[in-house]
Amino acid sequence: MYSPLIDELMQAFRVLPGVGPKSAQRMAFHLLERDKEGATKLAQALTDAVEGVGRCDCCQTLTEQSLCRICANPRRDSSVVCVVENPSDIIIFEQSGAYQGFYFVLHGHLSPIDGIGPSDLGLDLLESRFSGGDIKEVVLATNSTVEGEATAHYISEIAKSHNILVSKLAQGVPLGGELEYLDGGTLAHAISSRTRVE
Amino acid sequence: MYSPLIDELMQAFRVLPGVGPKSAQRMAFHLLERDKEGATKLAQALTDAVEGVGRCDCCQTLTEQSLCRICANPRRDSSVVCVVENPSDIIIFEQSGAYQGFYFVLHGHLSPIDGIGPSDLGLDLLESRFSGGDIKEVVLATNSTVEGEATAHYISEIAKSHNILVSKLAQGVPLGGELEYLDGGTLAHAISSRTRVE
Structure with missing residues (x-):
């Protein structure tokens, strides 16, 4: 439908999590129409990160x-x-x-x-x-x-x-959480692990 | 918070429409952890498109x-x-x-x-x-x-x-559209431009 380079760019955006065909199209046109500088920066940041980023020798982050x-x-x-x-x-x-x-x-x-x-x-x-x-x-x-x-x-x-x-980590009701939205498993755990109020 | 190259990559993702800090973080970690090849391809596609794509001499697309x-x-x-x-x-x-x-x-x-x-x-x-x-x-x-x-x-x-x-283009009720979800302006236009049923 599009010219080959635009098609390839749209395909390439699909590697991102949560990006489907419509979002990929929107991203490609947005960058090519309104932010070529941002696109160049993104390409450079991707290349730098892929080449430069590895894992910590101690904690693997x-x-x-x-x-x-x-x-x-x-x-x-x-x-x-x-x-x-x-x-x-x-x-x-x-x-x-x-x-x-x-x-x-x-x-x-x-x-x-x-x-x-x-x-x-x-x-x-x-x-x-x-x-x-x-x-x-x-x-x-x-x-x-x-x-x-x-x-x-x-x-x-x-x-x-x-x-x-x-x-x-302790398990139970999250702070600020409403019981109405809590799942049964979490509530069961919070009941059996209830703490004493002094 | 992160190392400089990862920070820069997250910032660079923010140029995309609809991508906030959380999505940018998710995209950066996804590519660096699970799809470095996809990241390289995306960088290449961006560079190629920025350099290669221009406007049609006749219709400007x-x-x-x-x-x-x-x-x-x-x-x-x-x-x-x-x-x-x-x-x-x-x-x-x-x-x-x-x-x-x-x-x-x-x-x-x-x-x-x-x-x-x-x-x-x-x-x-x-x-x-x-x-x-x-x-x-x-x-x-x-x-x-x-x-x-x-x-x-x-x-x-x-x-x-x-x-x-x-x-x-003709204006009116979209095909398959339910009247319940139609805005007043569109409906007013559809009424005043109503067509005769033969």
């Missing part, structure tokens, strides 16, 4: 240095490590301001059916950090899914074998 | 050739030209299958307050096509907005001065 900013910060609490599935999870923790320790990013979860085993998640690297002796506690913050829970269980076994305290 | 596919097609009806605001409008016409003439793309509408006058829309080029003598009818298909209607009126005056028939 995405960074262009060998150590990410958090792992390179000597004022963080080196006795705690929090295990998360995705680099973006770190942001939520940092925004909360309630955590001062280090992180470890799995980039997914154990999934035998997809051929994703412990070494694909870098669990050998995590275990070598456990062996280092600095870490006293590991906070498991994988997603609340079957695969996330299974991965957390697997890591807790490794941690226990190194005599490291294992904890996980 | 976006194309990398000097004449777009439609203008270069000798089997189209050269006696009719349809004036639209955006290149994407052409697609809707072509999909309808009900139009065989040529197009002219304004890339916007007259807007004195933004300093957009007739020459910015290429109306001198359109007038030179009117002078050519081939065109017998111009179909005005600018958007149904105040600026779109004003632009259509301006073009109709030029066309009339060249003794060219001027028409515009």
Whole structure:
């Protein structure tokens, strides 16, 4: 329908999450009609990031240095490590301001059916950090899914074998949440784990 | 919060229409974690399109050739030209299958307050096509907005001065549309322009 270069650009936009044919068309025409400079900058930023960004040697998060900013910060609490599935999870923790320790990013979860085993998640690297002796506690913050829970269980076994305290995030009613919109599973958990009001 | 290259990539995604900070973060992490190849392809497609795509010499639509596919097609009806605001409008016409003439793309509408006058829309080029003598009818298909209607009126005056028939798209109830969801203005127009049932 369009000329080949425009068709290719629309196809290329489809790699982005949540972008269908209509959005891809809108993006392509928007850039070509109104923001060629922005398009050039985006192309450059993509190339730079693809070439420059790798994984932190210590926590596996995405960074262009060998150590990410958090792992390179000597004022963080080196006795705690929090295990998360995705680099973006770190942001939520940092925004909360309630955590001062280090992180470890799995980039997914154990999934035998997809051929994703412990070494694909870098669990050998995590275990070598456990062996280092600095870490006293590991906070498991994988997603609340079957695969996330299974991965957390697997890591807790490794941690226990190194005599490291294992904890996980509290589950229950979210702050500001209305009970009306809560699912039954969460409510059941919040009831059975109810805390005493002094 | 992130490393500089990732920050820059997120900022760069913000040039896309409808992409806010959260979507930009999701896009950046998706590509860096799961589809570096797609990111490279997108960067290449952007560069190619920015460099290669220009405007058709005849109708001003976006194309990398000097004449777009439609203008270069000798089997189209050269006696009719349809004036639209955006290149994407052409697609809707072509999909309808009900139009065989040529197009002219304004890339916007007259807007004195933004300093957009007739020459910015290429109306001198359109007038030179009117002078050519081939065109017998111009179909005005600018958007149904105040600026779109004003632009259509301006073009109709030029066309009339060249003794060219001027028409515009019929307005009324959309096919398959439910009256319940129709705005009052459209319904008022549909009533006053009601057609006789034979």
